[in-house]
Amino acid sequence: MTNALTITDVRKTYKNGTEALKGVSFGVRGGEMLALLGANGAGKTTLIGILCGLVTKTGGSAEVFGVDIDAHPEQTRSMIGVVPQEFNFNIFERVGDIVIDAAGYYGIPRSVAAPRTETILKRLGLWDKRDAVGRTLSGGMKRRLLIARALVHEPKLLLLDEPSAGVDVELRRGMWEFVVDLNAHGTTIILTTHYLEEAERLCKRVVILKRGVVVQEGEIAELVRASGAKNLEDFYLRV
Amino acid sequence: MTSAAFVGYGTIVRKETVRIVRIWTQTILPSVISQTLYFAIFGGIVGARIGHMGGSSYTAFLVPGLVMMSAITNAFSNVASSFFGAKFQRSIEEILVSPMKPWAVLAGYVSGGLVRGVAVAAAVFLVSVAFVRPHVTHMGALIFFIFVTCLIFSLLGFLNGLLARKFDDVGLIPTFVLTPLTYLGGVFYDLNVLPPFWRAVSHANPIVYMIDGFRFGFTGTAVTSVLGSAGILVVVAGVLIVLTLALLRRGFGLKQ
Structure with missing residues (x-):
């Protein structure tokens, strides 16, 4: 089966000289949910930015379902959905419009995007807020809006960059149920989070970044068992 | 144009048009009010003492200049503020992570x-009818010069939004470049009344050619070569399109 993502020796040095990624390589199998872990500044967001076109890498290559992100950026971007760490929608626009317009950027006409938006917003409990402007939403609702926007073009690969940050326990549970269901229906998911117990529960495999380098990669259960750690959090702290 | 690119382009145009209409008191009304005051004060009160200029009544002389002035400032500020606003809020990332092609983003x-520039120009023209009966000589020249002028200033607005790092950067160009060039571009006076030196200096002002060409559409007479002006403006628009697209493709000011 083609890898959903193949990252080979990816490097990024910012203009100020900061080396965010120092030759990162790993693969993600199609249909899996992978945890991408690391402390703040480890390079997780930079890597996600490179994959979705917001950051220009300075070396290496990346393929999404076998398609090179440099050679065919439009094709790879149409396969990726990204939920960023920070709220990056127009706070003066209405929830429904934000999602429908996002579909438009992917070439999906309004006649198709409107019913799809209704389905997603209902699933995420935001349908009642479809006419509310973005700035009036609570933190948890804004987070779910980002997820709805990322899913409207039905991506094959979903990048979740700390989607549960600032979301209360109850909403987090609902969000994870939704994400698990997506994965069960074939969407490959890469998840970055600081909630390690959630990563352990949701994902089978993990990649741990430390100062721009992959320091651990493999099946979570196997890594934990081989290291003699109690759980993923214990293992993570030992790395 | 592929259908996907067309949908993306249409999405941006629709979004921009809805925004212009939704906040019409900020996008359309201010120019209409200020130009009405210009017509009333300079056309009605002062103009009566001036008499004729450029072969027509002073109020009739003012119409093309004031219409063009509104089109220039509105086309520029619409794109500059909207694009920089999207950059500032980071909502531009919605587009950057999508498969939209740079030319479709720019065109949107x-x-x-163009929508705002032409809409405000039309509104100001309608206001002018209350002060003077308009006489159109060359409709083709009117349409061409309003279109190409709005195109050039929309492109300049996009460049400004792309290069701007803070909100102050978006306000600098209209205040220190657009307003002086427009006021000195023959809105309120015929270039022929200037001394030879200042007349020659005025010919270095690109807005002179836009206003003069547009005025030609009304009066049928021009200070500059209308065809020459049209050619230069098309070249300027072409150069701006190439430059802006090159910056956009590189992700200048947008990507890290």
């Missing part, structure tokens, strides 16, 4: 500038 925002 520039079309928004």
